[in-house]
Amino acid sequence: xxxxxxxxxxxxxxTRGWYLRSGNPHISLTQADQFRINEGIEIGKMAHALYxxxxxxxxxxxxxxxxxxxxxxxxxxxxxxxEATFIYNENIAKADILERINGxxxxxxxKSSSAxxxxxxxxxxxxxxxxxxxxxCGITLEKTSLLLVSKNYRLGMDKKDFFVxxxxxxQVNKRRLHFVSKLNGTSQITGMVDRPEPKFIYxxxxxxxxxxxxxxxxxxxxxFDLPHLNEKSFNKFSEEKISLVNQIPDEYKLTQPQKTVxxxxxxxxxxxxxxKLKQLLEKIIFPAYYLDFESVSTAIPLYQNIGPYQEIVTQxxxxxxxxxxxxAEHFExxxxxxxxxxxxxxxxxxxxxxKDGSVVVYHAxxxxxxxxNLIKAAPEYTNELTAIIDRIVDLEEIIKKTYYHPMFHGSYxxxxxxxxxxxxxxxxxxxxxxxxxxxxxxxxxxxxxxSTQEAETLCxxxxxxxxxxxxxxxxxxxxxxxxxxx
Numbered sequence: 001x002x003x004x005x006x007x008x009x010x011x012x013x014x015t016r017g018w019y020l021r022s023g024n025p026h027i028s029l030t031q032a033d034q035f036r037i038n039e040g041i042e043i044g045k046m047a048h049a050l051y052x053x054x055x056x057x058x059x060x061x062x063x064x065x066x067x068x069x070x071x072x073x074x075x076x077x078x079x080x081x082x083e084a085t086f087i088y089n090e091n092i093a094k095a096d097i098l099e100r101i102n103g104x105x106x107x108x109x110x111k112s113s114s115a116x117x118x119x120x121x122x123x124x125x126x127x128x129x130x131x132x133x134x135x136x137c138g139i140t141l142e143k144t145s146l147l148l149v150s151k152n153y154r155l156g157m158d159k160k161d162f163f164v165x166x167x168x169x170x171q172v173n174k175r176r177l178h179f180v181s182k183l184n185g186t187s188q189i190t191g192m193v194d195r196p197e198p199k200f201i202y203x204x205x206x207x208x209x210x211x212x213x214x215x216x217x218x219x220x221x222x223x224f225d226l227p228h229l230n231e232k233s234f235n236k237f238s239e240e241k242i243s244l245v246n247q248i249p250d251e252y253k254l255t256q257p258q259k260t261v262x263x264x265x266x267x268x269x270x271x272x273x274x275x276k277l278k279q280l281l282e283k284i285i286f287p288a289y290y291l292d293f294e295s296v297s298t299a300i301p302l303y304q305n306i307g308p309y310q311e312i313v314t315q316x317x318x319x320x321x322x323x324x325x326x327x328a329e330h331f332e333x334x335x336x337x338x339x340x341x342x343x344x345x346x347x348x349x350x351x352x353x354x355k356d357g358s359v360v361v362y363h364a365x366x367x368x369x370x371x372x373n374l375i376k377a378a379p380e381y382t383n384e385l386t387a388i389i390d391r392i393v394d395l396e397e398i399i400k401k402t403y404y405h406p407m408f409h410g411s412y413x414x415x416x417x418x419x420x421x422x423x424x425x426x427x428x429x430x431x432x433x434x435x436x437x438x439x440x441x442x443x444x445x446x447x448x449x450x451s452t453q454e455a456e457t458l459c460x461x462x463x464x465x466x467x468x469x470x471x472x473x474x475x476x477x478x479x480x481x482x483x484x485x486x
Contacts, residue, residue: 225410
């Protein structure tokens, strides 16, 4: 059957819709993916609590759920149905909340997205697909709404204050007319035995299937490796049958960062501006402090006086070097996950980081945001924390301006740069090996998911991951100095 996700993804790429419907290959969920799903389930339960008279459809199979839905639809005493299931030909839709209003129905889709002035097209499409199937099954809709998360909510408030209802009836009705015309074709093509011929489109860049199962398989340096490649530029390349970086003609107009990537790929070797690299590295003043933060952000707040999706700094790692190649001192802080511990974190950081020397970070935009986050939590330390911001030197920006290796494949992420410049270092053996997993682990610790022993072990792993990030910066710095000398 074609569900909402398959249908909507197929509107962008029928091949992707086919992959999703066939279930082969299977897309494995990350720890962060599963956490978001679990939060969505909890938010759904909170929404159900707003309708105490509601009836939940939970009969097992889709066919049984569909049949149970029809029985409740025909029972005038039933005013609200949760997970009402509808099947039209090969299409299936489930309505989060279906409310009877004067003989007609109000469709409500519950989303974990936060409410804002502009409702994203993706949310409208999501609601419109469900509305389309319901109308084709004979359900007359009086109103269609999104139930979104209010950023004004705080723990202790009524559950209804967690949500903001947005009437989307007009936008949905316009979109439904388009969707009706696409249902049969989408169902037919995604249900074929053989995979439909894929097209090279801008959305391939973020597709789970592109590299291992589709057009990107065994392809080195696609034009997606070009930095800041927008859809307009991609379409221009596509019109000229250019899909690889090394297919770009010499006279083609590129930005300087793109030119750097093109040169390295064309020459099949690293591209480096040694003079500029040396000049920028000399801006790092010793003692140098290599700093990395981690944070947590959840839809359902973890602590009092924290709003949905409000970012909370949870830990830092700090390597101090009095001079390059000297012995390192390491400092760290991991917050007490039972409370918002940012003030204590800020106080410890100010002791550890000193008042002189550069503060070396990787991707300064994030680290500055974290420091400003601490300023909001501990405004009495505004001057001291602002002084740290003023000392920041961004190692990522230095690399972007002076160095590129074809194995970067268009990314300057520390996880990509490290194995190229420092092949003996890796994140592979870490239990927690990325920032999203660190975010999830801390959130689950705060929600009491783990036993005391498990929590102690995971806290050690959180410290190890953050420490690896700052040590990686040190080693990358050393590698860049070696490049200048070679």
